[in-house]
Amino acid sequence: xxxxxxxxxxxxxxxxxxxxxxxxxxxxxxxxxxxxxxxxxxxxxxxxxxxxxxxxxxxxxxxxxxxxxxxxxxxxxxxxxxxxxxxxxxxxxxxxxxxxxxxxxxxxxxxxxxxxxxxxxxxxxxxxxxxxxxxxxxxxxxxxxxxxxxxxxxxxxxxxxxxxxxxxxxxxxxxxxxxxxxxxxxxxxxxxxxxxxxxxxxxxxxxxxxxxxxxxxxxxxxxxxxxxxxxxxxxxxxxxxxxxxxxxxxxxxxxxxxxxxxxxxxxxxxxxxxxxxxxxxxxxxxxxxxxxxxxxxxxxxxxxxxxxxxxxxxxxxxx
Amino acid sequence: xxxxxxxxxxxxxxxxxxxxxxxxxxxxxxxxxxxxxxxxxxxxxxxxxxxxxxxxxxxxxxxxxxxxxxxxxxxxxxxxxxxxxxxxxxxxxxxxxxxxxxxxxxxxxxxxxxxxxxxxxxxxxxxxxxxxxxxxxxxxxxxxxxxxxxxxxxxxxxxxxxxxxxxxxxxxxxxxxxxxxxxxxxxxxxxxxxxxxxxxxxxxxxxxxxxxxxxxxxxxxxxxxxxxxxxxxxxxxxxxxxxxxxxxxxxxxxxxxxxxxxxxxxxxxxxxxxxxxxxxxxxxxxxxxxxxxxxxxxxxxxxxxxxxxxxxxxxxxxxxxxxxxxxxxxxxxxxxxxxxxxxxxxxxxxxxxxxxxxxxxxxxxxxxxxxxxxxxxxxxxxxxxxxxxxxxxxxxxxxxxxx
Numbered sequence: 001x002x003x004x005x006x007x008x009x010x011x012x013x014x015x016x017x018x019x020x021x022x023x024x025x026x027x028x029x030x031x032x033x034x035x036x037x038x039x040x041x042x043x044x045x046x047x048x049x050x051x052x053x054x055x056x057x058x059x060x061x062x063x064x065x066x067x068x069x070x071x072x073x074x075x076x077x078x079x080x081x082x083x084x085x086x087x088x089x090x091x092x093x094x095x096x097x098x099x100x101x102x103x104x105x106x107x108x109x110x111x112x113x114x115x116x117x118x119x120x121x122x123x124x125x126x127x128x129x130x131x132x133x134x135x136x137x138x139x140x141x142x143x144x145x146x147x148x149x150x151x152x153x154x155x156x157x158x159x160x161x162x163x164x165x166x167x168x169x170x171x172x173x174x175x176x177x178x179x180x181x182x183x184x185x186x187x188x189x190x191x192x193x194x195x196x197x198x199x200x201x202x203x204x205x206x207x208x209x210x211x212x213x214x215x216x217x218x219x220x221x222x223x224x225x226x227x228x229x230x231x232x233x234x235x236x237x238x239x240x241x242x243x244x245x246x247x248x249x250x251x252x253x254x255x256x257x258x259x260x261x262x263x264x265x266x267x268x269x270x271x272x273x274x275x276x277x278x279x280x281x282x283x284x285x286x287x288x289x290x291x292x293x294x295x296x297x298x299x300x301x302x303x304x305x306x307x308x309x310x311x312x313x314x315x316x317x318x319x
Numbered sequence: 320x321x322x323x324x325x326x327x328x329x330x331x332x333x334x335x336x337x338x339x340x341x342x343x344x345x346x347x348x349x350x351x352x353x354x355x356x357x358x359x360x361x362x363x364x365x366x367x368x369x370x371x372x373x374x375x376x377x378x379x380x381x382x383x384x385x386x387x388x389x390x391x392x393x394x395x396x397x398x399x400x401x402x403x404x405x406x407x408x409x410x411x412x413x414x415x416x417x418x419x420x421x422x423x424x425x426x427x428x429x430x431x432x433x434x435x436x437x438x439x440x441x442x443x444x445x446x447x448x449x450x451x452x453x454x455x456x457x458x459x460x461x462x463x464x465x466x467x468x469x470x471x472x473x474x475x476x477x478x479x480x481x482x483x484x485x486x487x488x489x490x491x492x493x494x495x496x497x498x499x500x501x502x503x504x505x506x507x508x509x510x511x512x513x514x515x516x517x518x519x520x521x522x523x524x525x526x527x528x529x530x531x532x533x534x535x536x537x538x539x540x541x542x543x544x545x546x547x548x549x550x551x552x553x554x555x556x557x558x559x560x561x562x563x564x565x566x567x568x569x570x571x572x573x574x575x576x577x578x579x580x581x582x583x584x585x586x587x588x589x590x591x592x593x594x595x596x597x598x599x600x601x602x603x604x605x606x607x608x609x610x611x612x613x614x615x616x617x618x619x620x621x622x623x624x625x626x627x628x629x630x631x632x633x634x635x636x637x638x639x640x641x642x643x644x645x646x647x648x649x650x651x652x653x654x655x656x657x658x659x660x661x662x663x664x665x666x667x668x669x670x671x672x673x674x675x676x677x678x679x680x681x682x683x684x685x686x687x688x689x690x691x692x693x694x695x696x697x698x699x700x701x702x703x704x705x706x707x708x709x710x711x712x713x714x715x716x717x718x719x720x721x722x
Contacts, residue, residue: 005473005475006456006461006468006472006473007473008468008469008470008472008473009463009468009469010469011463011464011469013464014469040466040469040470065489065586065591066485066486066488066489066492066591067485067488068481068484068485068487068488068537068538068539068540069537069538070475070480070481070484070536070537070538071534071535071536071537071538072480072534072536072537073475074475074476074477074478074480074481075455075456075475075477078475081475084475084481086474086475086476086481086485086537087485088485088586088591096586096587097470097586098470098471098474098476098584098586099474100474100475110492111488111489111491111492111493112492122473129473129474131474222446224455226455
């Protein structure tokens, strides 16, 4: 998840709740006077106004009170969760909690379904959010959604899949080369995390140290994105670290020249902490006196975002 | 208990809704003075008649605190009563009944209720992106210790769209859902807007298919079921019988009101499909001593189509759970058997921030005073007006009756 997502700041009142989530336990205040369960945590019972409360651990099972699937993210930082499966869960103790569903398909979700808790670590210090999944699902009760863990998981999944056999296409076989031109994109590449450390390194290398990239504190207060964003140029060059699974391989040439780009656009920001991945398609093939020129459109997206962050029409000449 | 109907709306003014980018920028104090002047001219009264002031408190540009004194000084008014309301989209309705109460208690002879909603000019040191940042969390507090900052925002629960969508989704599970009936609310209101040159969508017809084909934002709500934010601003003047007698227009007497709120996030409502307008409307009708069937028009706060549906049900016009059938069976246009949001509603008029709710109050006044132009109802003596803030959080109702 993007580090620009709003995260909770525990207070003295709520600390036991958040500390519980870190340990994979759900604890909520319970009124010793009237037996009422209280959510969100307060110092008084919102039913009888007694201040004689105790923290009790609960199962966390409940029913889905209502939900919505978002087709427009509630904040750009949530694009990696699209569609957001926003939910209200009513615990068996009667209290309701704003949350999101995880590990369920859109079609499976219905009001009244039984749900169980998922403790989702979102920060390297172990801070966790409380999500829910279908009670009938074999889904882990504790997961790690820190960006590094998500990218590693995606990589592990990709390397578990057998590599596709690549068609070999001779660079001087004009018909075969032209046949590769397609409107359809390849499968996605591996994922990498564009974190603040990487952005800072690029700022130092390039000399572009504008605050919107390098000053998280100021960016949090003043940037329309609510935090720092990566340089467009950084995201562009990171294409070298994104291995796109192509189903072809151009062969038979003596030399291959990278001619640069016919089109380079940065349509959407990459907030610091986002995961990115890329895919590509062969946009055009042209026979030149010197050889065969292939234009490859490479698009890099924040994971989950429909809008690309970089569009790069890379021109390669095979001779 | 309640009002006797001795206070009436006698004058009104509102800016034509405009896109934020192209609307004139004016200081809020400047807008207050300008709107007040226009409302006074509409009423045929003079500034010295005004001795009460109700403003919307939050988001006032030139001050966060002491807003009424600053405005009184700027306007050159001597006041016996000054009030700010902070009830979001319910603020317009709330301002009107507070003003009526001050008049009926004998505190004031005429009260100005005004909500500026154009942007102010940027100062030399002001960061123009403040608005984008302020809008980022859509009315949700990010302050340390704010429950919503801690328990809503980290999950993406923010703004209004998803809250209303979740209410609609629960309604669907409890009572069923008919997207065509929901689209009809927007379409009937558009028919009304086609007879209102002041409306944002004047001259732009809309069909049910258009609504159903529009982009899904948060299921089941589509973009054409959601209001468009615009710049604007509005003012009304509420006066005593004595002052109303020398005003130009037929007054719209405030004979009943109600207000109800007990949560900010509908997650914590007793049942989120039973909205606070229920008790608010019940009180308003009881106070006015009239029945639902006595109403000639309903001006219902419409930030979303689902807001209208639930208000029709919970205010007692349609049976609970049968609102969609009821909407299919009624013609909600100014030509129809249940004239509703005859100015187009905010869905077709445009939502000028918290002044948006004033469009409903002013339309009721225009209908009662016989000045609604091409959309004027043949007979309009009694109008129901509702206001809604947040996510069905704070709701209010007015009964307005012709003097």
